[in-house]
Amino acid sequence: MDLQHTVFGMWNGGHFLHFGEDIGAERLKALVRKSYDLGVRTFITADVYGEGESDRIAGEVLSAYPRDSYCLVGGIGHDFIKGQRDGEKGFPRFTDPSLRPASEYESYIRTSVEESLKRCRTDHFDLVFLHNPDQTGYESPVVWDAMAKLKAEGKTRMLGLAPGPANGFTLDIIQCFEKYGERIDWAMIILNPLEPWPGSYCFAAAKKHNIKVLTRVVDYGGLFHGYIRPGHRFGRNDHRSFRPAGWVEEGLKKIDQMRPIAERHNLSLLHLACQWTMGHDPVEAVVPTLLQEAGPDAKPVEAQLEDLAKLPAKKLLSPEEVAAITKIGDNKGCMQLKGASRQYSGPPQGDQWAMTPQLEEVARRWNFRPDRDFYFAGDPRDMREKGLPIRGEPQLEDRRLFIQLQCFTGANGAGTLVEAMKKSQLECVLYSSANDPHGVGVLVLSENENTFVTTARDLFNSDPFQKLVPVPAMTMFGRTYGGGREPDLKDWLLDKPRRNAMNGDCPWAIWYPLRRKGAFYRLPDAEKGKILFEHGMIGRNYGNAGLAFDIRLECFGMDPNDNEFVIGLVGPRLHPLSKLIADMRPTTQTSEYMDKLGPFFVGKAIWQSGVKGS
Numbered sequence: 001m002d003l004q005h006t007v008f009g010m011w012n013g014g015h016f017l018h019f020g021e022d023i024g025a026e027r028l029k030a031l032v033r034k035s036y037d038l039g040v041r042t043f044i045t046a047d048v049y050g051e052g053e054s055d056r057i058a059g060e061v062l063s064a065y066p067r068d069s070y071c072l073v074g075g076i077g078h079d080f081i082k083g084q085r086d087g088e089k090g091f092p093r094f095t096d097p098s099l100r101p102a103s104e105y106e107s108y109i110r111t112s113v114e115e116s117l118k119r120c121r122t123d124h125f126d127l128v129f130l131h132n133p134d135q136t137g138y139e140s141p142v143v144w145d146a147m148a149k150l151k152a153e154g155k156t157r158m159l160g161l162a163p164g165p166a167n168g169f170t171l172d173i174i175q176c177f178e179k180y181g182e183r184i185d186w187a188m189i190i191l192n193p194l195e196p197w198p199g200s201y202c203f204a205a206a207k208k209h210n211i212k213v214l215t216r217v218v219d220y221g222g223l224f225h226g227y228i229r230p231g232h233r234f235g236r237n238d239h240r241s242f243r244p245a246g247w248v249e250e251g252l253k254k255i256d257q258m259r260p261i262a263e264r265h266n267l268s269l270l271h272l273a274c275q276w277t278m279g280h281d282p283v284e285a286v287v288p289t290l291l292q293e294a295g296p297d298a299k300p301v302e303a304q305l306e307d308l309a310k311l312p313a314k315k316l317l318s319p320e321e322v323a324a325i326t327k328i329g330d331n332k333g334c335m336q337l338k339g340a341s342r343q344y345s346g347p348p349q350g351d352q353w354a355m356t357p358q359l360e361e362v363a364r365r366w367n368f369r370p371d372r373d374f375y376f377a378g379d380p381r382d383m384r385e386k387g388l389p390i391r392g393e394p395q396l397e398d399r400r401l402f403i404q405l406q407c408f409t410g411a412n413g414a415g416t417l418v419e420a421m422k423k424s425q426l427e428c429v430l431y432s433s434a435n436d437p438h439g440v441g442v443l444v445l446s447e448n449e450n451t452f453v454t455t456a457r458d459l460f461n462s463d464p465f466q467k468l469v470p471v472p473a474m475t476m477f478g479r480t481y482g483g484g485r486e487p488d489l490k491d492w493l494l495d496k497p498r499r500n501a502m503n504g505d506c507p508w509a510i511w512y513p514l515r516r517k518g519a520f521y522r523l524p525d526a527e528k529g530k531i532l533f534e535h536g537m538i539g540r541n542y543g544n545a546g547l548a549f550d551i552r553l554e555c556f557g558m559d560p561n562d563n564e565f566v567i568g569l570v571g572p573r574l575h576p577l578s579k580l581i582a583d584m585r586p587t588t589q590t591s592e593y594m595d596k597l598g599p600f601f602v603g604k605a606i607w608q609s610g611v612k613g614s
Contacts, residue, residue, distance in 0.1 A: 001041070001042075001068060001069070001070060001071040001126060002071060002126070003042045003071055003073070003126070003127065003186070003212075003214065003284070003285045004040070004041060004042045004071065004285065005278065005284065005285050005286065005311065005313045006040045006042070006274075006285070006286060006287075006308055006309065006311050007040070007042040007043075007044060007073075007214060007285050007286065007287035008032065008035040008040050008042065008043050008044070008287070008305075009043075009044045009216070009287045009289065009290075010028075010032075010043065010044060010045040010046070010049060010054040010057065010058055011049060011054075011289065012028070012031060012289065012290040012291075012301065012305075013027065013028050013031055013290065013291075013292055013301050014291065014292060015028045015050070016049040016050045016053070016054050017049070017239070018235075018237045018238055018239050019221075019222075019238060019239055019240065019289055019291050020222070020235075020238065020291035020292045020293050020294070020301075021235070021292045021293065021294050023292050023301060025053075025057060028057060029057055029060065029061050031290075031301065031302065031305060032057070032058065032061040032062070033061055034302060034305060035305055035309075036061075036062070036065060036070060038305065038306065038309035039309055040305070040308060040309050041069065041070040041071060042070070042071040042073065042285070043058055043062065043070060043071070043072055043073065044073040044074075044075070044129075044287060045058045045072075045073070045074055045075065045116075045120065046074065046075030046076070046077075046078075046129075046131050047074070047075065047076050047078075047080070047112060047115070047116045047119075047131075048075075048077070048078035048080050048090070048091055048131070051080045052080075052115075052116075052119050055074075055116050055119035055120045056119045056120075058072070058120055059119050059120040059121035059122070060121070062120070062121070062122075063121040063122070067122060071126045071127075072120060072122060072125050072126050072127075073125065073126060073127045073128075073129065073160075074113065074116050074117075074120070074125040074127070074128045074129070074156070075128070075129040075130075075131035075162055076094075076109065076112040076113055076116060076128065076129075076130070076131055077093055077094065077129075077130055077131035077132050077133055077137065077162075078090060078091040078092070078093060078094070078131065078132065079091060079092055079093065079094040079096070079099055079108070079112075082099050082100075083096065083099055089350065089351075090165075092350060093132070093133060093134040093136075093137060093350050094108045094109075094112070095133070095134055095136040095137050095140065095143065096134070096350070102136075102140065102142045103142075105140070105142050105143055105146055106142070106145070106146035106149065109143070109146040109147060109150065110146070110149070110150070110153075110155075113125070113128060113150055113155050113156070114155070117155065123154075124154060124155055124156060124157065125155065125156040125157070126156070126157050126158060127156060127157065127158040127159070127160050127185065127186055128147070128150055128155070128156040128158075128159060128160065129159075129160040129161065129162035129186070129188060130143070130147060130159075130160070130161055130162065131162050131164075132162065132163070132164045132165055132350075132351070133161070133163070134348070134349075134350045134351070134353075135172070135340070135348050135353045138161075138169075138172040138173075138175065138176045139172075139175070139176070139179070141179075141180075144179075144180045144183055147159050147183065148183050151183075158185035158186060159183055159184055159185055159186075160184060160185060160186035160187060160188065160214075161173065161176055161184055161186075161187045161188075162187070162188040163187075163188075163189060163339070164190070164351075165351070166337075166338045166351060167190050167195065167198065167199070167335060167337055167338065168198065168336075168337030168338040168339040168341070168374070169337075169338060169339030169340075170198045170199075170201045170202050170337075170339070170368075170374060171339070171340050171355075171359045171362050171363055171368070171370070171374070172339045172340050172359070173187065173189070173202045173205070173339075174202055174205040174362055174366060175358065175359060175362045177202070177205045177206060177208075177209045177211060178205070178209070178362070181208075181209030181210070181211060182209075184209070184211050185211065185212065186211065186212050186213070186214055187202070187206060187211055187212075187213050187214070188213075188214040188215070188216055188287075189202065189213060189214075189215060189216070190215070190216055190217045191213075191215040191216075191217075191218070191277050191280070191283070192215070192217055192218045192219065192220045192224065192273050192276075192277060192329075193220070193224075193254075193255075193258060193272070193273050193276045193277075193325045193326070193328070193329040194220045194223070194251050194254060194255075194329040194331060195217070195220065195329070195331050196326050196329055196330065196331065197330070197331050197332040197333075197334070198332075198337060198373070198374060199215070200280060201368070201373065203280055203281065203282060203283075204366070205366065206282050207281055207282045211282065212282055212284045212285075213280075213282050213283045213284065213285075214283075214284070214285040214286070214287060215277045215283055215285070215286050215287070216286075216287045216288075216289070217288075217289060218270075218273050218274055218277055218286045218287070218288040218289075219270060219273060219288040219289055219291075220251060220273065221240045221243065221247075221251075221289075222240070222289070222291045222293065223248065223251045223252060223255060223269075224255070224269045224270050224272070224273040224288070225269070225270055225291065225299065225304055225307075226268065226269040226270070226299075227293070227298070227299045228248060228252075228293070229248075229252075230248060230249045230252060231248075231249075232248055232293075235294060254328050254329055255269065257328045258272060258325050258328055258329075261317070261321050261324065261325060265316050265317070267316070268307055268310075270288060270304070270307050270308065270311075271307070271310070271311050271312070272325075273288070274286045274288065274308075274311050275311075275312070275315065275316050275317050276317060276322055276325045276326075278315050279315055279317045279319070279321075279322040280322070286311075288304075288308060290304045290305055290308070291304070332373075333375055333376055333377065334376070335376055336376050336378075336379045336380075336381070337374055337376065338351045338352050339351070339352065339353070340353055340354070340355050340356065340359045341353075341354070341355060341370070341374065341379075341381070342354075342355045342370050342371055342374075342375075342382075342384075342396075343375070343376065343379045343381050343382035343384075344381045344382075345381070345383060345398075346381070352381075355370060369393060371393055371394060371396055372392060372393040372394075375393075375394060377394070382396075383398065384396040384397055384398045385397045385398075385400055385480075385481055385482030385489060385493055386482045386484050386489070387482045387484065387485070387486035387487070387488070387489030387492065388484070388485050388486055388487050388489075395482075395486070395488075395489040395490075396489075397482065397489050397490055397493055397494075399447055399490075399493065399494060400447065400479050400480045400481065400493050400494070401445055401446070401447055401479065401480045401493060401494055401497050401498070402445070402446055402447070402448075402449050402451070402452065402477070402478070402479045403443065403444070403445050403477075403478060403479070403480070403497065403501070403551065403553055403566075403568075404443070404444050404452055404456070404475070404476065404477040404478075405441055405442070405443050405474070405475065405476040405477075405511050405566075405601060406441070406442045406444070406456075406460060406470070406475055407433070407439060407440070407441045407442075407470070407471040407474035407475065407601060408439065408440050408441075408442070408465065408468035408469060408470055408471060409433075409436050409438050409439045409440075409468065409469050409471055410438050410467065410468045410469045411438050411439065411440045411468055412438070414430060414432070414440070414606050414607065416463075416464040417430060417440065417442075417464055417465065418430060418606075418607045420459060420462060420463070420464060420465065421442070421459065421607065421609065422609070424455060424456075424458070424459045425455075426444055426445075426446070426451070426455060426456060426459065426609065427444065427445040427446060427498070427502075427609055427610060428442055428443060428444045428445065428609050429442070429443040429501055429502070429509075429605050429607070429608045429609070430442055430605065430606050430607040430608075431443065431509060431601075431603030431604060431605055431606065432603055432604050432606050433601070433602070433603050434574075434602040434603055434604065435601075435602055439471070439603075440468075440603075441474070441511070441601055441603050442460075443501060443511075443568075444456045445497070445498060445501060447494070452477070473599065474599060474601055476511055476512075476513055476555070476559075476566045476601070477555055477558050477559065477566070478553025478554055478555035478558060478559075478565065478566035479553055479554055479555070479558075480492070480493045480494070480497055480551075480552070480553060480554075481493075481552075481553070481554045483532075497551045498610060500549045500550070500551050500568070500570050501551060501568070501570065501608070501610070502608045502609070502610030502611055503549070503570060503608075503611075504605075504608060504611040505572055506549060506570040506571050506572050507570075507572070507604045507605040507606075508570065508571050508572065508573060508574045508577060508603075508604050508605075509568060509569065509570045509577075509601075509602070509603055509604070509605065510568070510569045510574075510577045510578070510581070510600055510601070510602050511566065511567070511568045511569075511600070511601040511603075512566070512567055512597060512598050512599065512600045512601070513555065513559060513561070513563035513564075513565065513566050513567075513596075513597075513598070513599075514563060514564065514565050514566075514567065514594060514596060514597050514598075515561075515562060515563045515564050515565075515594075515595045515596045516564060516589070516593050516594060516595060517592075517593050517594065517595045519593060520589070520593040531587075531588045531589045531593070532589065534587050534588060534589065535584065535587055535589055535590075538580065538583050538584060538587070539580070542571075542576065542580050546572070547571055547572075547573075547576035547580070548569050548570070548571040548576050548577050548580045549569070549570050549571065550567060550568065550569055550570075551567070551568035551569075551570070552565065552566075552567060552568075553565060553566040553567070553568075563596070569581070574602070574604075
């Protein structure tokens with residue numbers, strides 16, 4: 001039996017996955033029987049659910065019916081036998097290199113499917129999904145050769161790919177389709193009217209490779225069942241409690257905008273979500289999550305199943321209605337995506353890994369731009385600096401300048417210091433201190449943070465610097481950063497600081513650290529923007545007049561005194577630099593939200609490595 005347009009997931013009722021109340025094993029068994037009786041006779045299980053218990057319940061119930069009267073879908077991928085559960089990350093994928101080499105993949109796949117079939121009390125699956133694969137699972141020919149043997153040996157009629165558990169994986173899915181599409185019959189992805197992104201991005205590739213699509217989370221966390229209200233309280237361990245605050249209220253507002261289309265076709269909200277989903281080629285089946293919410297007034301999970309069973313197989317929505325719902329539910333850029341990502345730069349994990357050159361090529365072939373199409377502005381994994389978006393695509397840069405000021409006293413001349421600095425080949429500036437007749441300051445610039453514990457350190461530990469006395473209290477260390485508003489991010493991060501530091505016409509400099517009060521960070525973004533704009537306009541006016549130019553650095557966690565920023569002001573004369581600081585004093589930021597300014601280093605450049613003739 002092939003998959004029907006309505007599918008029952010063994011995760012329903014919260015017995016294996018933490019959604020809503022756990023209805024318990026016996027009520028779940030009764031729900032499976034009810035599903036069969038209502039005509040929803042495609043059932044999905046996965047060996048990892050309950051560490052085999054989902055298979056056993058499915059087998060106990062379904063073995064009472066003729067095998068050709070229902071469709072059974074299995075899933076393998078998580079190793080709960082040899083692997084150890086890692087908290088909320090769950091069990092590792094069987095392709096984890098700490099568990100086995102590639103030469104053992106085939107044996108694992110065969111054994112896991114055979115054991116799952118025993119628990120399900122059947123000799124074959126109609127479809128086996130590679131469940132929640134990691135990077136290796138998507139890419140390895142060894143994995144897909146082994147999957148193909150399952151079909152050849154009669155253990156399954158069809159093969160599929162089930163990405164997850166979170167949203168994303170789009171380029172990985174498409175590359176997998178391209179490499180192994182002849183072996184893949186079905187793919188299961190997340191898609192619903194409030195989450196058209198990014199799942200729909202893989203549809204063209206699925207269609208090209210004749211792969212059918214089954215969609216899950218069609219109900220959008222239960223909202224399309226129609227009884228969750230604003231302010232709904234989820235259980236402490238309910239997965240939905242980890243969604244961003246306000247997701248229920250925002251989702252319900254959008255559903256209200258879609259409601260007239262449902263009423264036009266006399267559809268329940270769940271039917272509307274399913275019909276919208278099936279309105280996309282090549283979607284042929286839906287598997288909503290049926291939830292038992294807490295409370296005496298909650299709609300029984302059995303009633304949700306009855307609603308699903310009545311879903312018309314015929315596609316009722318016009319292309320215009322599908323497009324209108326898509327526009328209402330547009331969620332592009334609303335969440336962190338898993339799988340390959342430019343926003344992730346760490347070592348490969350079970351559900352996230354860095355973008356590869358091969359996947360960059362996949363993106364080009366399908367006219368995707370990862371930093372436009374798969375980008376989440378609030379992704380905490382993204383260590384790149386951000387500037388003003390250009391034509392809807394953010395400016396992103398993983399390069400930045402680290403700049404450090406080291407101060408010394410005891411200098412009697414500059415000649416030998418300059419020679420040592422030239423020999424080091426560092427980008428650097430030598431200042432003569434205005435407040436210490438024997439003081440100097442050395443400004444070092446580098447894109448490589450290692451420079452400051454290697455080449456720069458060697459310089460300061462060699463003659464003639466070794467004869468000087470360091471002044472650690474005046475050390476300042478920071479990095480250039482993007483504030484999100486820079487029209488030319490690369491210039492802001494790399495070129496402008498160099499131009500200002502190495503400007504032979506602007507030898508005078510004032511360098512100082514600062515720390516804001518914590519209250520500043522609790523202000524709304526709009527209010528913070530107004531306060532920073534006030535500062536920015538003063539600096540811009542001085543710069544336009546050629547009187548002062550700044551170098552702004554962040555030093556969070558890099559300063560022993562918990563300072564947050566380092567500011568460098570350079571100009572042709574000292575007075576305008578002092579006046580600029582005076583003009584900053586009455587501003588809201590300095591007068592109300594500044595916790596500390598200084599100490600101040602005041603000096604004049606006597607040598608700059610980037611100035612011709614130096």
